[in-house]
Amino acid sequence: MNTAEQTLLLLKTRGPQTAQTLSEVLHLTSMAVRRQLEAAEEKGLVTHVDKPGKVGRPVRLWQLTELGHARYPDRHAALTVDLLQQVRTLFGESAIDRLIDARETASEATYRAAIDPAAPLPQRAAALAVLRDAEGYMAEATVGDDGSVMLVENHCPICAAARSCQNFCRSELDVFQRVLGPDVKVERVEHQLAGARRCAYRLTAIA
Secondary structure, eight states: OOOOHHHHHHHHOOSBOOOOHHHHTOOOOHHHHHHHHHHHHTSSSEEEEEEEESOOOEEEEEEEEEEEEEHSTTTTTHHHHHOOOOOOHHHHHHHHHHHHHHHHHHHHHHHHHHHOOOOOHHHHHHHHHHHHHHHTEEHHHHETTTTOOOOOSSSTHHHHHHHHOOOHHHHHHHHHHHOOOTTEEEEEEEGGGTSSSSSEEEHHHHH
16 A cells, blocks of 8 residues: 555544644655645545644644545445335335345344454454454444443445435444443444544443
8 A cells, every 4th residue: 555545544544634643653754744645635535624723823634525535435335225225116115124134134143253242342342343344344443441442433335325224324233232242331422424424332341
């Protein structure tokens, strides 16, 4: 992966960043990173906003544009939405519910096979993140100081389908709860369909 792609990927997975922060991660000079960002801006892939800094000097934050996010597309988005509409037209809304139930059952079986219900919460969450990452969600799990875990999905490969039928999102939340176990509280704290940059879930062990 070249530097330009790495820069865009960091903006995708970490959200708005300064050129200085990106340069530290990429081990490049700030000037080199700014050149990458300005080139991407000319292509319409990134944009920037200037915000007041701590000492009065503005801080420039770079972020992906809609075109930049589109470099990480939904899987066969247009076809998926069209198929969902055809199912609705031919068989009714109940057929969509059955389709979601079938997907939910298959996903749950896959996750259960890979997640040890007796393992500590961080280990369970890490296993789920690996599975979701393999499905294209750019997922990662991080443990907080309080022992809770944040499961973050920086991309949604079924976003178009979820916009067409939001029960897909309800279904995923229910599956997470069941495979992680009754001793875990699962909360969605960020949601792309609600305007957030990503989807994020707080996982907390129940005493």
